[in-house]
Amino acid sequence: MVLLGIAIIVAGFLLRFHPLLVILASAIVTGLAAGLDPLAILTAFGKAFNEARYVSIIWIVLPVVGLLEAHGLQERARGLIAKMRGATVGRFLIFYLIVRQALSAVGLTSVAGHPQTVRPLVAPIAEVAAETQAGGLDEDEREEIKAWAAATDNVGLFFGEDIFLAIGSILLIKGLLEQYGISLEPLQLSVWAIPTAIAALLIHGFRLWRLDKRLARIRAARAR
């Protein structure tokens, strides 16, 4: 019965109901199915919401991003890249992927991110590089390039951070295994994140290289 909440989440997201309402409905149904009274559910939800406030403090960077954008940050980034020979969106994003993985691997996960680096810098640079490569972009292609920038940031973060010893997921694994009487040092765990990190770089890098090829084909088709 408690799985009803999961069904609501899946159905709600598939049917594109308002996500905030779906989450609340799922919490209420799950709680009721587990025998909690409505007030206890609301209390538990409120407590968890207050404890998770740190998730939302990242938005304090927006005033700085907004100030710089109003003074031409994106235009300046475009100007620089347009002057650089051989700068392609694929090569640039592979470079960003490596930097993001390396920073995450030494524990610097919050240094970059969607509000901090992707919106002000990575997405506009990728956009102008792709524009030059393809000889102009239509609306859908522009959207796709921005999405590539965001996706690359995620891949770099996820498959870099576990190499760091003191990241939450490594500590969670250590803690759980200790409950079963298996004692491991964080280093013994984090080295095994390296093979996957390399595979992620190869797979995502290959897809970015193919993106460059595709943009070149678009240009050739438009020139004809």
Add this chain to the structure above:
Amino acid sequence: MITLHWVYALAGAVFAAFALLGVADRGNPRRWTTAAFWALLATSMWAGDALGDLGNGVLVLGLVALGALGLGRGNGVVPADVRQARADRFGNRLFAIALIIPVTALAGTFLFKAAPGWFDAKQATLIALALGVLIAMTVGCLWLRASALVPLQQGRRLMDCVGWAAILPQMLASLGAVFALAGVGDVVGGIVQQAIPQGSLIGAVIAYGLGMALFTMVMGNAFAAFPVMTAAIGIPLLIRTYHGDPAIVCAIGMLAGFCGTLLTPMAANFNLVPAALLELKDKHGVIKRQVGTAVPLLIVNIALIYWLAFP
């Protein structure tokens, strides 16, 4: 000592400024609901600990109601020709200011740990990030000769682009807590245990890797899926029955879960929030670009567990 609560106070002030500027934004057809939404979030940042658990629950109801009514966007876009002229005038200064935040976060992470009496070392990066924002805002206003209202007004504009999606990650984290309270994980673990084929090592490895990815997609978070799947399959089968190396099974199993994170709208802060922040028309545009990396990488992870953990 400077702790996370100082950062909450700063965040509260920023959200309160968004609310006040939002009320004055006559270009926004829904300026009252929009402003009320950010005002409630400011209240949460400032007074969350004083409200009590039930009070916070009621605050959440208010946020959800306002979000469901619908928030709007208003004025404030600087025309492209003005931006271009300013870009030509200010040049690389703009990059220098943009780099203040990451550089301060980087330096603070190390320096604050060296001064544990002054800063809460466990939260060093978040405190340093907030400090970086303050420095960048001050330097930016002075260097670009902008009034202090400009960053707040432009920040308000970007915040309105994100809208109610801004609290999705926090809401999903709270839902996870309710799931844990209701024992959802134990039930899922029981079902998984019944579903896997008996006596097949490769079958058990696939069930573990795939189970991590799928349950992560449902929960939006590999941290929630990991204890469930590891207790149901990882420990009893892969480690105890087939004598797999626990470090390899668990470390790569977690990463199989991360592949699931790339595929789900439930991981809102990674997948939906950037789509809103980059003003994409397709909310799932970021996920679509990630499928081609996540699926092959999940197969690689399952293969790695099979090859490396069972010599």
